[in-house]
Amino acid sequence: MEPIDDLLFEVTDAFKTQKEDLLExxxxxxxYGEQVNQEGSYEEKTRFIETLNTLLEDNPSTTGEIGWDLPxxxxxxxxxxxxDVNGRLGTNMIVQGVMKCFYAISIQGExxxxxxxxxxxxxSLCSKDFSKSDQQNKEDFVDKKANTLPPEGVIENSSNRKDFPSYGESKSSNEFFLKLKSYILFEFIGASLKRISTLFPSKYLGAAVSTIEKFVYSHADTFEDAxxxxxxxxxxxxxxxxxxxxxxIQLNxxxxxxxFDKVVEEESELQVRLLRRLCTFGISTPIKTVTTNxxxxxxxxxxxxxxxLSAYYTEYLELFCRYYQMAFSLDVDIEGEFQNVIEECRIIYKSVPQEISAVNDEAKLxxxxxxxxxxxxxxxxxxAKEKNVGLDYNGVILFSxxxxxxxxxxxxKEMNITDAIYLYLRFTTPSLYSKVYYNVAVESVSRYWLWYAITTEPLEDVKKELKNLSVFVTKTLLHVLLQKNCIQVNQQLRMITFTLLTRLLCLIPEKVAFEFILDVLKTSPLPLAKTSVLCVFKDLSRRRISTKDNDSETDLIVEKLSKLKVNDSNKAQQSNIxxxxxxxxxxxxAVHDCCLQTIQDSFTADAKKSDIxxxxxxxxxxxxxxKTWDEDLLKIVCSKIDSNLKSVEPDKLPKYKEIVDKNESLNDYFTGIK
Incomplete structure (x- = not known):
């Protein structure tokens, strides 16, 4: 590489002498930039960037012609x-110099x-850096909050000074540089948009919104920090x-x-629609894996x-509320749009037939x-059919x-259980077929509306609606709730959702509730699902309710629902229980047969711990x-387990002693009642 002084002299001289040949x-x-970047020292690179920035600032006309070709x-x-990803960005002169160059180009370039x-x-960041981040191991580093500020001009009007330091929170060098570059480009794009003089600004805003959406969508699942x-x-x-x-503009x-006035009005409306779209998309897509609580x-x-809320969720809630206020500033009719979502959900599910229309088991399936x-x-x-710029309905649900x-x-103020179920299924079942639609945040809001419906609508109306609802819809709701909850890692959320599932099983017809439980025991591939419904089955088999006029919709249920105590030990009324x-x-x-299958699975050579x-x-x-179970069926279970225990070595079977103790407890019961 040439001496840095000679190289910088040539670049400076070129700005003066080659204004007629901008391509050269x-x-x-x-x-020279590539040569310095590959072969130069840190000081030489710093000097090159600083010199280039000075030249761009001092030669605005030249910058206006060539600026767009330099980023x-x-x-x-x-x-x-x-x-250094572990260092303070504010002290890195290369980073500062690059950002100053971008700023100079953004205010003087075409x-x-x-x-x-x-x-x-x-x-290009969407495709290139995304593939790299999947191939490299993520590196831990200490400085999670780099307390630095970028050049004043580069982030002018920035709403949150945490944007820039948040680069330091990345645990992957690829993610670090992807964030750093995208931060600069977001600011560069925003600054360029402000300077475009056109009668049709929506054309350029639309291009920006489309690119931003693609970028956000591409990296929503890869950024550790949403x-x-x-x-x-x-x-x-x-x-x-x-x-x-x-x-x-020449008027004639x-x-x-x-x-002219009509064009300006239409353009103004279209720009607002584009921002509304980006607002609802921007709140829902980055937080696919973050619950709203x-x-x-x-x-x-x-x-x-x-x-x-933990500090982690508090920070998210602060941003959620900012988006919420921004939606109002963009005149988004959140309640009206939410009602549109509900109506769309009705269109999807209202035609689902009743069980009686299925002529056989195959048709039911x-x-x-x-x-x-x-x-x-x-x-x-x-x-596929959408042509207009519409709101992202995931964002509308989140805003609710x-x-x-x-x-x-x-x-x-009013949400009936039917609409709440349709809403939940509308925004959870698509993720079973494509991860594109997976969104934990939207699912948590959908569960909130289920809770709201069953605790605010009169119980008689709730049970009547659930009775009239298609069994296929009801069972799908129960299965999806259970399936989603079995992979939930947050213990509190898992408990709350299991409580919700139990509430619904208390409210639906008994026949449907038991069919669901039995179906899970027979077909579910998730061991936790089987264990969970067995526990629910035990509770519902023991929980006694008043039956006035042979109707289980009693004051006791209302009380249990309002207090959320499914397993309350209070005694029910002694008559007509x-x-x-x-x-x-x-x-x-039916349950006995499922148990026998589990016994068979538990004593095989390849038995899983989940089977045990x-x-x-x-x-x-x-x-x-x-005391309420069929004695002959219990004896068959004990006999089957006894015979299998004799055929295995104690150290080869997990939980061997526990199985023996519990089986002996049942045998002792039979001995005691003789």
Whole structure:
């Protein structure tokens, strides 16, 4: 490499002498920039960037011509060779210099070309850096909160100074540089948009929104810190200022004042629609894996428990509320749009037939599978046909939950259980067919509306609606709730959702509740699902309710629902008592057959630990229900286990002693009643 002084002299001289041959000037900057970046020292790279920035600032006309062609080369300086991901960005002169260069280009470069360059570079980050981040191991480093500030001009009007330091929170060097580069490009794109003078600004805003959506979508699952994407989209929307119409528009007979005013009005409306779209998309997509806690807050309020958020969720809630306020500033009719979502859900599910229409078991199976796929099919068809700029309905659902988190008030005062079920299925079942639709945040708000419906609507109306609801819809709801909850890692959320599932089983017809439990025991591939429904089955078999006029809709249920105590030990009325699930010979025989299958699975050579735990769950339930269970069936279970225990070595079977002890407990019971 040439001595840095000679190289810088040539670049400086080129700015003075080659103004007529701008292509040669750009080529010279690119060649020297790449040479310095590859072979130069940190000090030499710093000097090159500082000199280039000074030249760009001092030669605004030249910058206006060539500025749009420089960002790609500038971004190459942001690499692990030049930037310590553990260090303070504010002290890294290369980073500071690159950002100053971008700022100079953004205020002096040709805005349309700069915008196109920014969008192309942001799009290239989507494909290039995404693949790299999957291949490299993530590195831990100490400085999680780099207390640095970027150049004043680069982030002017930034709403949150946490945006820039948040780079330091990355645990992957690839993610670190992806965030750093995208941060610069977001600011560059926003600054370029403000300077474009056009009668049709929506054309350029639309291109920006489309590229930003693709970027956010591509990285929503890869960024460990979703706050970064939330902040970037929020800042872009908040800082966008519709440009004034060009002052040199010539009005004549072909383009009158009325036509001009109409164009301006239409453009203004379209820009607002684009920002509304990005606002609802930006709140929902980055937080696919982050719960909103709306259902947790509502549960705590019902149970008169204190609702507390960790610092992690508090930071998210702060941003949620900012988006919520921004939606209002964009005149988003959140309640009206939410009602539109409810109406769309009705369109999807209202035609699901009743069970009586299924002529045989095969037809029932077809209908059950159809319900699972209805929302997914609808969503795919809707996306294919959509031509207008509409709101992201995931964002609308989130805003309905954020409204409660922010105001402690419910967006709508009335929500019937049918609509709540349709809403839940509409936004949860598509994820069973494509991870594109997976969104934990939306699911948590959907559960909140289920809770709201069953605790605010009169119980008689709830049970009547559930009785009239298609069995296929009801069972799909129960299965999806259970399936989603079995993979839930948050213990509190798992407990709350199991409570919700139990509530629903108390409210639906007994026949449907038991069929669901039996279906899980027979077909579910999730061991936790079987264990969970067995525990629910035990509770519902023991829980007694008053049966006035042979109707289980009693004051006792209302009291239990309001207090959320499924397993309350209070005694029911002594007369005309009934259980949520009445044990009879057919029900006991059905559960007995499932238990025998589990016994068989538990004593095979390739038995899983989950099979053993399930067997122990069966034994626990039989011990609890032994006085009401069929004695002959219990003896068969004990005999089967005894014979299998004799054929295995104690050290080869997990939980061997526990199985022996529980089986002996049942045998002792039989001995005691002789």
């Amino acid at each position: 000037l750009v080529t010279l900057i690119d060649i 790609k080369g500038l971004l190459k300086f942001l690499s692990k060779d030049n930037v 805005p349309k070309k700069c915008l196109i360059t920014g969008l192309e570079l942001l799009s 706050l970064f994407l939330l902040r970037r989209v929020y800042t872009f929307c908040r800082n966008y200022i519709p440009p004034d119409p060009p002052k040199d 007979e072909d383009f009158t004042r009325e036509m 709306a259902d947790v807050k509502y549960y705590c309020a019902l149970n008169q428990q204190k609702f507390e 077809v209908l059950e599978r159809m319900v699972y796929k209805l929302a997914y099919t609808f969503e795919v068809q809707k996306a 939950g954020i409204h409660y988190l922010e105001t402690n008030q419910h967006l709508v 009934r259980h949520y699930i009445q044990l009879d010979s057919s029900k006991m025989k 735990l399930l067997l122990l769950t069966y034994l626990n339930i039989f011990i609890v229900l032994k």
